[in-house]
Structure formats: C-alpha cells, structure tokens
Amino acid sequence: xxxxxxxxxxxxxxxxxxxxxxxxxxxxxxxxxxxxxxxxxxxxxxxxxxxxxxxxxxxxxxxxxxxxxxxxxxxxxxxxxxxxxxxxxxxxxxxxxxxxxxxxxxxxxxxxxxxxxxxxxxxxxxxxxxxxxxxxxxxxxxxxxxxxxxxxxxxxxxxxxxxxxxxxxxxxxxxxxxxxxxxxxxxxxxxxxxxxxxxxxxxxxxxxxxxxxxxxxxxxxxxxxxxxxxxxxxxxxxxxxxxxxxxxxxxxxxxxxxxxxxxxxxxxxxxxxxxxxxxxxxxxxxxxxxxxxxxxxxxxxxxxxxxxxxxxxxxxxxxxxxxxxxxxxxxxxxxxxxxxxxxxx
Numbered sequence: 001x002x003x004x005x006x007x008x009x010x011x012x013x014x015x016x017x018x019x020x021x022x023x024x025x026x027x028x029x030x031x032x033x034x035x036x037x038x039x040x041x042x043x044x045x046x047x048x049x050x051x052x053x054x055x056x057x058x059x060x061x062x063x064x065x066x067x068x069x070x071x072x073x074x075x076x077x078x079x080x081x082x083x084x085x086x087x088x089x090x091x092x093x094x095x096x097x098x099x100x101x102x103x104x105x106x107x108x109x110x111x112x113x114x115x116x117x118x119x120x121x122x123x124x125x126x127x128x129x130x131x132x133x134x135x136x137x138x139x140x141x142x143x144x145x146x147x148x149x150x151x152x153x154x155x156x157x158x159x160x161x162x163x164x165x166x167x168x169x170x171x172x173x174x175x176x177x178x179x180x181x182x183x184x185x186x187x188x189x190x191x192x193x194x195x196x197x198x199x200x201x202x203x204x205x206x207x208x209x210x211x212x213x214x215x216x217x218x219x220x221x222x223x224x225x226x227x228x229x230x231x232x233x234x235x236x237x238x239x240x241x242x243x244x245x246x247x248x249x250x251x252x253x254x255x256x257x258x259x260x261x262x263x264x265x266x267x268x269x270x271x272x273x274x275x276x277x278x279x280x281x282x283x284x285x286x287x288x289x290x291x292x293x294x295x296x297x298x299x300x301x302x303x304x305x306x307x308x309x310x311x312x313x314x315x316x317x318x319x320x321x322x323x324x325x326x327x328x329x330x331x332x333x334x335x336x337x338x339x340x341x342x343x344x345x
Contacts, residue, residue, distance in 0.1 A: 005021040005022065005023065005029070005030070005046075005049060006022065006023055006024040006049060006050060007021075007022040007023075007024070007026060007049070007050045007052060007099060007102065008020065008021055008022070008049055008050070008051050008052070009022065009028075009052050009053075009095045009096065009097075009098035009099035009102065010051060010052070010053045010062075010095065010098070011053075011054070011091050011092075011094040011095040011098065012053055012054065012056060012057070012058055012059055012062065013091070014058075015035060015036055016033060016034075016035060016091070017033070017034050017035070017036070017039040018031070018032070018033055018091035018092055018094065018095045019031065019032040019033075019034065019039075019042075019095060020092070020095035020096045020098065020099050022099045026099055026100065026102065026103045028096050028099055031092055031095065031096075033091070033092075040065075043066055043069055043071060044069060046071075048070045048071055048072065049071055049072070050071070050072045050073075050074065050102075051066050051071050051072065051073045051074070052073075052074045052076060052098050052099060052101075052102040053073070053074070053075055053076070053098065054075070054076055054077075054078040054081050054094075054098060055075040055076065055077055055078060055110040056078055059075055060075070060112055060113040060118060063075055063112040064112060064114075064115070067112070073112065074102060074109045075109055075110040075111075075112060076098065076101055076102065076107055076109060076110065077107065077108075077110055080101060080107045081094075081097055081098055081101045082097075084097035084098075084100040084101045085097040111231035111232065111235055112231075113228075113231065114231075117227070117228045117229075117231070118228070120199075120202060120224050120225075120227060120228035121225075121228040121229070123195055123198060123199060123224075124221070124224070124225055124228065124271065126195060127192060127195050127196075128271065130188050130191055130192055130195075131192070133188060134156060134185060134188045134189075134192075135156075137181050137184060137185055137188075138152075138156055138159045138160070138185070140181065141159065141163050141178070141181060142159065144174070144178070145162075145163060145166065145170075148166075148169075148170060148171075150162070150166050156185075160182065160185055160186075163178065163181075163182060164182055167179065167182070196220070199220055199221070199224050200220060202224060203220060203223065203224060206227065208227055208332065209223045209224055209227050211331060211332065211337070211338075212226060212227070212328060212331075212332070214331075214337055214338045215324060215327055215328055215331065215338045216283050216286075216298075216300065216301075216324070216338070216340060217276075217279035217280050217282055217283040217320070217321075217324050218279055218324065218328065219279060219282075221275055222272075222275040222276060222278075222279050225269075225271065225272045225275055226272060226328065229269055229272055230242070233329050233332040233333040234333070236329060238326075238329070239325060239326030239327070239328075239329035239330055240326065242325055242326070242328075242329045243322050243325045243326060244265070244267075245267075245268050246267075246268045246269060246272060246273050246276070246325060247264060247265045247266045247267035247268040247269075247270075247273055248264050248273060248276065248277075248318065248321055248322045248325060249264065249265060249322065250262055250263065250264060250265070251263060251264065251265040264318060273321075276321045276324060276325060277317060277318060277321045279321065279324060280317045280318070280320040280321035280324060281317050283300075283301070283304065283320060283324075284304060284308070284313065284316065284317055284320065286301070287301050287304060287305050291305070298340035298341055299340060299341045300323070300327075300340045300341075301340070303323075304316055304319075304320045304323075307319055307320075
C-alpha cells in the first residue's frame with residue numbers, strides 16, 4: 001500500500017471503484033480499480049487521507065462511512081468536475097479529473113447529508129412516484145371509459161368515483177380489469193396518506209421543520225423537503241445565495257457595460273423549487289381572499305399585492321417564492337420566529 005498518498009480521488013459505481021492516488025501537490029502517482037469488498041478493506045487499512053468524490057448516487061453513504069474510518073471526505077458537484085475530464089471519458093479519467101477539480105478553491109464542496117436527511121428525501125421521492133403512478137392509472141381509465149361513452153371529470157377523486165359508479169355498465173370482459181385498477185388506486189391513496197403521517201411525525205420531532213412551517217406559504221411538504229436538502233443555513237452566505245442555489249434568482253447575461261437579467265435560472269432541485277412556488281401561489285390566493293373581505297394585509301402580503309399590480313400575477317408569485325426562501329434562511333440562521341411585519345431596526 002502506498003502510504004505516501006495524501007489525496008485520493010474516487011470515481012464511484014455500484015460494484016467497481018476507480019481510485020486515483022495523488023501526492024500533496026495533486027500529482028497522480030498511481031491508479032487502482034477495486035471491487036466493493038476491496039474498496040472497503042483498502043480504506044479500513046489506509047492511514048487518514050483526504051478522499052475526494054463526486055456528489056452522485058451512494059456518495060453520501062460512502063462519505064459517512066469513510067468519515068467514520070477517520071478520513072477527511074470532500075464531495076464535489078458533478079457538473080463542475082466534468083470540464084476537467086481530458087480526452088475520452090473513462091473511469092480512470094474521471095478519477096483523475098476529480099483530483100484536478102479538488103485543486104480549485106472556487107468549487108464549493110457539497111455538504112454530506114445525514115441518514116435523517118436522506119430518509120426524508122426518500123419519503124418525498126416515493127410519494128412523487130406513487131403520484132405519477134396514480135396519474136398514469138387515472139389517465140388510462142379516462143381513455144378506456146371514453147371509448148364506452150363515459151366522460152370522466154377532472155380531479156383524481158371525481159375520476160375514481162365516476163369509474164366506480166359506471167363499473168357495472170361496462171362489458172363483462174372489462175369489468176374485472178377495471179376493478180383491479182380501482183383497487184390499485186385505492187391502495188396508492190392509502191400509501192400516500194401513511195407516508196404523509198410519517199412526514200407529520202418527523203415535523204413534530206424536528207424543531208427546525210416546525211420553525212419553517214410558521215412561515216406563510218411553507219407547509220409540511222415544503223418544510224420537510226427543505227430540511228432534507230439543506231444541511232445548515234451556514235453553508236450559504238445569505239438568503240440570496242440559497243435562492244440562487246435553488247434556481248429562483250434571475251439568470252444573468254452580462255458583458256462590458258451591458259447587464260441583462262433574464263428569467264430565473266431554474267438550477268438546483270426542481271422538486272423543491274416547485275413546492276416553494278406552489279407555496280407562494282397559496283399566499284397570493286390568501287391575499288385575494290383578504291382583499292375581497294376588506295381585511296388588513298401583513299407587510300409581506302402588502303408587498304406581494306403591490307408587486308402583482310406592477311409586474312403581473314406569475315412574476316409576483318415567483319418573486320414571492322424568492323422572498324420566502326430568504327425569510328426561511330434568515331429565521332433559520334438567526335433562530336427567530338417568523339414575523340410577517342418584521343422590519344430591520
């Protein structure tokens with residue numbers, strides 16, 4: 001074993017791991033190709049060393065495992081490592097590129113997620129998959145029933161109810177299969193409800209999630225998804241950096257004296273960004289109801305209502321989502337409750 005190695009770049013895979021062993025000057029001196037068992041045994045017996053990996057599938061698990069062995073682990077964003085790959089893409093080239101990218105101090109490492117964070121994130125992924133399956137089954141029912149003169153109304157509950165009501169009038173050859181689809185939809189609904197109960201339990205046990213849910217427009221799903229995605233508010237300099245990380249800030253096209261800010265960049269986690277914008281839509285809907293009833297608006301709601309008058313509903317909604325992210329960062333970073341009328345002293 002080459003114990004002179006100070007930095008090891010690892011190209012992760014399911015069963016084969018490519019290692020690039022480098023000295024303190026980031027010069028690769030050796031390469032190794034190991035299977036899963038050999039990979040684990042190699043690091044168990046190796047003295048503490050800096051391990052650099054791309055943030056990809058299984059990266060957070062291996063980061064936690066290697067940290068427990070006493071190694072220093074750095075995860076780099078995969079999209080920032082790709083430009084360092086020279087010539088053809090191979091596992092060896094990828095491992096060497098990871099070592100080269102580790103030299104760049106401008107590339108910010110990805111914080112290692114805890115098992116708790118990954119568990120929350122996995123619950124959200126399962127929920128989205130079940131929702132997609134539900135939509136696919138309902139759309140199939142719509143197409144099938146339309147061929148027999150039955151128009152299924154919009155909405156999942158109305159669609160399932162209508163399909164159950166017309167089931168006896170369908171041809172006998174088809175009834176059993178449609179019944180199976182209806183039972184599958186009922187089972188999916190039960191799974192989604194049980195999963196949401198798990199998220200509610202996590203919210204009751206997590207002070208940070210409870211703090212998030214006090215913010216207007218931040219509900220259970222958005223709060224738990226944010227908790228799963230962000231390790232700590234300290235990893236961002238300010239709220240705008242968090243918004244930029246989520247892709248809710250304008251994309252800039254600038255050169256010389258010309259500066260142009262376009263649409264939002266849409267970088268980062270699409271799922272979390274969608275939840276935040278939906279949360280902002282709920283706040284905008286709440287503002288409409290308050291205005292209709294001639295009830296007072298908070299400072300945040302008044303800002304959103306005035307902005308809507310200037311730029312339109314959709315742009316104001318996205319701007320409000322941006323504002324909510326900044327508020328979320330500030331309340332988390334400074335450990336204070338949300339106040340819709342808060343002003344800087």
